[in-house]
Amino acid sequence: MPIAEAPRLIGNEQVSFVPISYPDPAPGQILLRVRANAVCGSDREIFAQGSDTIAGHEVAGEVAAVGPGATVPIGARGVAFLMAYCGRCRNCQRGATNVCLDKSGDLGFNRDGGLGPFALIDERVFFPVDDDIPFPLATMLLDVMGTSGHAMDRASLVRPDIESLYVAGAGPVGIGVLVMARIRFGPDVPIRVSDVSPWRLEFAESLGARPVHADRVDSIPLVDVAIDASGRTSAREAAVARLAKGGALICVGHGQDLRLDVSPDLIATERAVLGSEYFPFADLAHNLTLLREHRDTIARVITHTYDVAEVGEAFRTFLSGQSGKVVVTQA
Ligand SMILES: [Zn+2]
Ligand SMILES: [Zn+2]
Incomplete structure (x- = not known):
């Protein structure tokens, strides 16, 4: 004791x-x-x-x-x-x-x-986790890799054929989504990431994102999947507006509310809005394999x-x- x-x-x-x-x-x-x-x-x-x-x-x-x-x-x-x-x-x-x-x-x-x-x-x-992974790096298995990877699993339920992605918010969750999406989809799928912080936008760009200031989200081409990592009403609503027909918004950042105009936002466009909460325990095994394969990227x-x-x-x-x-x- x-x-x-x-x-x-x-x-x-x-x-x-x-x-x-x-x-x-x-x-x-x-x-x-x-x-x-x-x-x-x-x-x-x-x-x-x-x-x-x-x-x-x-x-x-x-x-x-x-x-x-x-x-x-x-x-x-x-x-x-x-x-x-x-x-x-x-x-x-x-x-x-x-x-x-x-x-x-x-x-x-x-x-x-x-x-x-x-x-x-x-x-x-x-x-x-074996001792080839230092303790600080091992923590990346949790919210950074686990929560982000699960958000993309949720997106894949709606769109198994993701060709474009938009991430609202370049805080730790948004950066996690960016890194996991790069690993999952490779270099050819464009990943736009918005934020208000120039530092965070530059950081996201260094990890392979196309940075977009939060004021300019309406200039983004329509995407298959948007992931909200900001938790803000304004960002969620802007993200819905950037979804192509059949697209999905995944809300992974807790926070404020989201108003939907059901007929145009969901029915006529067959879009989906899904929540994504943490991740299933069993995902850790696959994410440990990814951590070993992409150790330098995730360490950044x-x-x-x-x-x-x-x-x-x-x-x-x-x-x-x-x-x-x-x-x-x-x-
Ligand atoms: Zn956390
Ligand atoms: Zn239970």
Whole structure:
């Protein structure tokens, strides 16, 4: 039962290190020693509002202790899937663990997460990764590769023949979509990416996007698929307007609402609007293969790493709009 200091986000963009005691793992649980945690757009609100839970849900580490009957060995390295899915419900049974009907928690939201020195997780949400992948890079398996790859899987349900793509928002999710789309579709499918930040547009361009200022989205040719990674009403509505007939908008960034005029927007044009939430646990295996094959490209998504002692600085960098993925590490 280790007791250790963990950074609590107390609101108003302030961090306070507090002692936390971690319980011994129960049957079916493991205690992960956190080595890296990537900062996410969804942590932004916690940094502003504060939380009693230790934040962080893009976690890589090594197994420090296991509950009775565990099959994962102590010392195993890997990443933690955010959602404590049940494994039994209809959705879990068909592999859709990201929409579990009976999940018991979300790491970093209502269970102490990866900014702390340890994370107590269910053994079934641990995904092992060999030591050829450093811990910060391993966190890319989660929101960057997993969430983005799933958004494209959702798009493929509507358009299996994607020939053009538009991504609204060049924050970490949008950059993840861009990189995963480049890997999936190759160099010939045009991928336009919009943002208001010149830094982010330049970063996206360096990763193979055609950059578009958010004010100029109406100049984009009609596309098969648009992916909203901005969470903004205006961006979603502009994206719907750029969909060709039979196209699909995938909303992957949480945020504001979207108004649709059903007859012209959906029926006459047979467009679809789909949500995409995190990703199924089973996707991790394929994404690990992709990470090994495209390691240098994916590594470029990480622009900054900070030791956990500098977690406030890590968040300020992330919120500056001049970063890709920011990773907090622990020795
Ligand atoms: Zn995240
Ligand atoms: Zn379930």
